[in-house]
Amino acid sequence: MAANQEDVKLLGATGSPFVCRVQIALKLKGVQYKFLEENLRNKSELLLKSNPVHKKVPVFIHNEKPIAESLVIVEYIDETWKNNPILPSDPYQRALARFWSKFIDDKVVGAAWKYIYTVDEKEREKNVEESYEALQFLENELKDKKFFGGEEIGLVDIAAVFIAFWIPIIQEVLGLKLFTSEKFPKLYKWSQEFINHPVVKQVLPPRDQLFAFYKACHESLSASK
Amino acid sequence: MAANQEDVKLLGATGSPFVCRVQIALKLKGVQYKFLEENLRNKSELLLKSNPVHKKVPVFIHNEKPIAESLVIVEYIDETWKNNPILPSDPYQRALARFWSKFIDDKVVGAAWKYIYTVDEKEREKNVEESYEALQFLENELKDKKFFGGEEIGLVDIAAVFIAFWIPIIQEVLGLKLFTSEKFPKLYKWSQEFINHPVVKQVLPPRDQLFAFYKACHESLSASK
DSSP: OGGGGSOEEEEEOTTOHHHHHHHHHHHHHTOOOEEEEOOTTSOOHHHHHHOTTTOOSOEEEETTEEEESHHHHHHHHHHHSOSSOSSOSSHHHHHHHHHHHHHIIIIIIHHHHHHHSOOOHHHHHHHHHHHHHHHHHHHHHHTTOSBTTBSSOOHHHHHTHIIIIIHHHHHHHHTOOOSOTTTOHHHHHHHHHHHTSHHHHTTSOOHHHHHHHHHHHHHHHHHTO | OGGGGSOEEEEEOTTOHHHHHHHHHHHHHTOOOEEEEOOTTSOOHHHHHHOTTTOOSOEEEETTEEEESHHHHHHHHHHHSOSSOSSOSSHHHHHHHHHHHHHIIIIIIHHHHHHHSOOOHHHHHHHHHHHHHHHHHHHHHHTTOSBTTBSSOOHHHHHTHIIIIIHHHHHHHHTOOOSOTTTOHHHHHHHHHHHTSHHHHTTSOOHHHHHHHHHHHHHHHHHTO
């Protein structure tokens, strides 16, 4: 594929669920890319120049043209490399995929970020409750499909990598029982299917490292309470 | 156009910038639709059934199929009625349009909502400052284009209706001088061009009513301080 021989770079940081979304999309398409690991405490000139607005990873650079925001990047990848479609072709199904991806960012990732980084017990409970309700909506939405995208991985699955891989680690660190097979049997089954998918498996960060990172975060926050 | 004879409904509330986005898109396309005004203190069964997740307007219903989230709806409209394109055809330009629309929601609308509904002076200043920085990015992005979309109104213009029409009203109520022609000459010029566009003009809510609404909001918040 000609497009594969183009200049494709991903500025990322191992352990970021947003970077991981882009990696899954690229692997699904079979696009060769150069992964440039960023040190987020000392960001590269290329990162600052490519994403002057947010100064965050991921930044995707295709033939010198930079794009930020993980879901925007995933849609760009899907529109640029047409094989193995990530979004459905039907406009209504596309709208639903965009709706649920945004829902995951707003309601699941947003709440989780808050309960990781809060030491206020009451505040944490409120955020956990919000995540719980959001997961219930996703459990219902999944129905009996293998993936949110149907038989194949789609946009919502990619957005939900945070739920499949990050939430179980974070809840273990915090001693929560939020996302379990008893509470969310369909979503749990999906998460196992998803993280064991050959494409997803090869881009997930090492679980031990991620666990150690969040544990250290949590301990340092608790100590400074 | 056959699509125009289909069943197209918009559940909305006069005065909502999010609903207004969808109205602009529909008018640009020349799509006939039925506007169903919602009483947000006593939501209709149809709204609750069509948007069980957020229970908010706008909800767009096309041939019985509901879609929520204003920007998701605008993209759906653009994919369904192909005349007068709202998103560019080039994937990179599409990605930029999505990036800036999301930026407006996250950084401008998000911050403005906070400074309308806060009585804490310090908190308000912080949020106004955040809006100010965001507007500066948009001023730079606009360059010397007539619209963000170029010669025609596009996704970013539609997303930015909040800046063109709502922010001037809100800042007048709050006595702020945030978005002025001196501080943001390009963006200000754009806003005048945009709100006087024949399509936009016919869907903007009455300025006096909106002003009275935010004034009452502000006074009631200040009184309960």
